[in-house]
Amino acid sequence: MSSNTASSSAATAGSGDSSAARKNSKRPKYSKFTQQELPACKPILTPGWVISTFLIVSVIFIPLGVISLFASQDVVEIVDRYDNDCIPAPARTNKVAYIQGGGDKACNRTLRVTKRMKQPIYVYYQLENFYQNHRRYVKSRSDSQLRSPKYENQISACKPEDDVGGQPIVPCGLVAWSLFNDTYTLSRNNTRLAVNKKGIAWKSDKEHKFGNRVFPKNFQKGNLTGGASLDPDIPLSEQEDLIVWMRTAALPTFRKLYGKIETDLEMGDTIHVTLQNNYNTYSFSGKKKLVLSTTSWLGGKNDFLGIAYLTVGGICFFLALAFTIMYLVKPRRLGDPSYLSWNRNPGGR
């Protein structure tokens, strides 16, 4: 684009000389593309379009909302917060001391089944105010170490849980170190309810992220013990609790799968839970909850989605109505030329 007399002249010297200038005329070639006349769809917001768009959205959204709500209604969910109750009353003044102290921390809870629950019933633990998404925390792991024994020594990201006396910790890092270690034993009518702890992790995690030849080493051997210990004889790919835990949560309130109950629970059943209250959420006042839940095709119990759909659908319906009324009450003729007058100051977007 810059004008460069000298060089442009040099260019024309070759071609321009041929006196067939007429033949290669500079007339731009015609094509719909270059003349900017491509066939195009030019949507405009006529009242009809506005109203029908709103109507269509509401017509789609309201049924979707209803369906989601129904799906959510099908789900039976029992939530039991136990972090406070599982501390003996005398120790409640200093929960942190209690949880950090030794001794048996067993605790019994009773849950009532209010509605029939069809198997599989998922057992979750829910933590609140726990920042698994803290940058320091998330980064403190070694994916290659988890994957293969070859990379046992790739622990640079794992500080301060990287090694014990020069020996690398497997699995290293804060995430693994802080593994959740409350345990639940469930029984119904004094018969033990089997909780299947297999198949709670993502398949891809088991197969591709955690190696089956990688065994825990030096785990929880440091000066400060975090959470659960691991059986050094079981390869990481089989340690599903760890795999679930290491798939970090996005938000400070999260649930993680503990196991599955593969029998139906009837309405009115009473479930006794014997739990070991080991995990310290007290020092950062995090709640701990035990959750038993069935699922629908849409997942767990969640009314919000349905309500949100209904709300948005409703708003759209209302807007459709409002616009209809506006167009009826105060119609503006399409293409009214009076709007093309001078010195008008049309504003906004």
Place this chain on the structure above:
Amino acid sequence: MAGERRKGVRLSKLYSFKCFKPSSGEDHSHIGSRGYSRVVFCNDPDTPEALELNYKGNYVSTTKYTAANFIPKSLFEQFRRVANIYFLVVAFVSFSPLAPYTAPSVLAPLLFVIGATMVKEGVEDWRRRKQDIEANNRKVQVFGKNGTFGETKWKNLRVGDIVKVHKDDYFPADLLLLSSSYEDGICYVETMNLDGETNLKLKHALEITSDEESIKNFRGVIKCEDPNEHLYSFVGTLQFQGKQYPLSPQQMLLRDSKLKNTDYIHGVVVFTGHDTKVMQNATDPPSKRSKIEKKMDKIIYILFSILIVISFTGSVFFGIITRRDLSDDGKLTRWYLRPDETTVFYEPQRAVLAAFFHFLTALMLYGYLIPISLYVSIEVVKVLQSIFINQDQEMYHEETDRPARARTSNLNEELGQVDTILSDKTGTLTCNSMEFVKCSIAGTAYGRGMTEVEMALRKQKGMMRPQEEADNDDSLSIKEIKASSTKSVKGFNFWDERIVDGEWINQPNAELIQKFFRVLAICHTAVPDVNSDTREITYEAESPDEAAFVIASRELGFEFFERSQTNISLHEIDHMTGEKVDRVYELLHVLEFSSSRKRMSVIVRNPENQLLLLSKGADSVMFERLAKHGRQNERETKEHIKRYAEAGLRTLVITYREVDEDEYRIWEEEFLKAKTLVSEDRDALIDAAADNIEKDLILLGSTAVEDKLQKGVPDCIDKLSQAGVKIWVLTGDKTETAINIGYACSLLREGMKKILITLDSPDVEALEKQGDKDAVAKASFQSIKKQLREGMSQTFAATGNSANENPETFGLVIDGKSLTFALDKKLEKEFLELAIRCNSVICCRSSPKQKALVTRLVKSGTGRTTLAIGDGANDVGMLQEADIGVGISGAEGMQAVMASDFAIAQFRFLERLLLVHGHWCYRRIAIMICYFFYKNLTFGFTLFWYEAYASFSGKPAYNDWYMSCYNVFFTSLPVIALGVFDQDVSARLCLKYPILYQEGVQNILFSWERILGWMLNGIISSMIIFFLTIKTMAAQAFQKDGQVVDYSVLGVTMYSSVVWTVNCQMAISINYFTWIQHCFIWGSIGFWYLFLVVYGSLPPTFSTTAFQVLVETSGPSPFCWLTLVLVMVSALLPYFSYRAFQIKFRPMYHDIIVEQRRTERPETATRTTSAVSGELPVQVEFTLHHLKANLSRRDSWN
């Protein structure tokens, strides 16, 4: 003069000092002074003195970069942009632990963006380089030591070489012409590559060198000016055989011009390589930036402030939270973070420091607020837009084979915001192809044609009174005669039965008529070109006026057919015998035309051995030079000139005088002395010398040539003023001519109130006669002041009572002298204010400098966008001063085009350039930038909201690579498509409803409200996206198999929502869907999923959280898709509702126009009783309505 001298003292000081040595001791005082230090040893480049001078060779390089400096230099260019520096710093910091994401993901987009720009630069430069190589290796014949000519490459030429250039070859360097194949040493040159002029120019060698044999032993020394960029000046002397000979541009052959009609020439190389005039001229046009881009910079700063504010907020929170991780008694609160054993970035004991480092991290994290690809995208878009402008067939001019050219792509959108057009007249509004239509000889007016202006005036008057003008039938009969008479001749539109076909000899004043036409046939610089087959003669003239004169005299029997260095030969009809005779006039001197002299003269010796001075010039300078006895017909001639001017004609006064031998000899000596001088004031001295002989002239008469209005000019001006663009005409013409042209091109309309500001009042003239300059200036100043005040009060009065919707319109006409005072610092404000209140402004008699000054005044005074349009060298200042310069590639050469930003072939194309391309480009760029900010804020703020849920630790919500691909891959192509292709309405409608253009003039689409509106929309969207997503994707299972949402699923879902939202937002905000838009918008979304699949299938060590995320986790979950739909629709809802409301209540111009196109149903007229029947389509009725409104407005003024 001292001041002028001082100018030379600059860098050349050192230079001249060095080469001063060899010539020291010379007696020639002017040579060797600063600025005039070049010494050329002809045919002897190897002499020690020449070697000592060490002038550079003829090698040229026009490239911006060399292989060695390409990388550093182009990088430097890139990082002059603030945003790019920011990204560079970010890239460096990303290698430190501060970085919230991995270094490659930061570097990749930056490298991509920088790389793309560098490749573009590199390719452009490579092209230039190839041209250079081609030019440097061309062959030329050079005179060798062995006494013959041998071939060599251009780049090997040295100063002092003698070269031989053959017909149709380019000159390899600036040469001094020594001799040519013609005996008298003349040659013809085409300078198209220099100034675009296609006519041939005559050059002639000095007589002493024109002998061909002398070349062999030619040894001379040329002393001349230093290299400079003035194409039309050259000062130097040739020292040859002990004598000094003056050199002028007449002997210079410039590099890159071409030898024509001459078999070969010999020349001495004077300037080589970069010293040549053409290379000295090759500077880039001044780079202008559009208003939108300047505003965009401000927005970038706003974004930077937002960035800093939110980073700071985040850091404060982070600091507080981090501090709490370790309670005062040493207990760990969030023990899982091990705050007891941490790095400085998270250390609770030094929380302030940690917060500071976090601030740096946050600056990087929220960097997505700054659109990294914005500049690149805009550049790409603008280049493509320029291609569309260049390719537009509607702006292609068949006759001259010239399409429109966007010479810079920086200003496309500025074209859509033009508020004031400042236009030249000659060659811009008119064709600049002159036709000889009338003349006045010895007080008698000849020529019966009607000019366009006359016809236009008559038509306008005819609207009010029936045609019954006296000489009306006269002109009709002429037309009939003309139709039956011989073929029309270009440049000649003269018919008068008293003159044509040799009838003039029967006129009573035949002798004067003869003299008159002889002057026309002799006093010029045209070159005849005799066609060898048909014997027809055509002329190569420097200006179209001159061509018209020569043609006219040929048609009337004074055929100029040969020019040699010393002679001009005519075929003439002898007025006594009526026979054709050949007469040869010896040409003694040509006193050339210049804009300050405003006249040209030749001194010839006629066959009767009489010395004659023949002179033609502007009336303002000629009448005062008349002899007492030469004023016989002065009154009549003046009267005729006035009438011609009113008819829009250009007039020249024709005079002659006999010079006696003695006077001539004395004068010649003085003149030659001035000419041989080599110094800066040479021109002034020559002018003074010429002045001495151009006096006591005898008036013969005057000529009138018509400069026809270009096709479509009135329509175009009408459309532009309908679009609300103000048009100022700055012309060198007389007031009457300008006013009448104004009427002819509908710039001034009947019913417009004319405000005339002039100094032709009796008191000022009286003062002028007294000659007291101070008093005149003072009186003039006061007079102008008064007139300006009066004008103001008129316009105020008009606006005062204009509650009735049709404000009066005003036209301001001001002449050059008054303009000088009006542009005075003290008055310029008032002048501008008055001018703004007028719809059209005409400045007459304005000089090039005044044109530029007026342009600057309008530009800086109003702050609005100005566009200057012109075609000649005198418009260059104006074009460069204005926000946009548009050059007309017309007859007056290419200088205006070279200085312009856009070049078009005809004035009427301006309409399409502005109303269609300007409007589109403005709209596209404005929306594009707004959208860019929208999409980056939408994205960037989701990151910020997420931080609130991640204790501000700096963990981004998404995978690193999603983020780095956001700007480059998933959202950029649709924006570019928007910037290149979007149209609110079609070109046809743009032209039909010029009011649409006001969107740009009022800057509606890029107003702060709108920009902030879009930003707000972005922030609202981000809030809807983030909070809806995290609320729906709370802790519960999101799949039948009981799995819960984790970091990767939330990230993918939210990111998908963002991609969908911004792309669909694009879809609902554009008005024009071709397959390209569909392809890009849906393609971008599709590409995101494709990316997810591909990236997700890479090993987990690389893909980390994205590993199989779509295939395994979020893809099969209906919950994720439902969330996506909900979030996307909700995020689009605010904008959509806003638009619906806006269209309902405050529609914009284009909304209405689009609707009008759509509503085809007939519509009943309800407004007026006299309305045409209801079957008319809306558009027609709308137009009618407008017309009527206009008419009623008009009526009320009259």
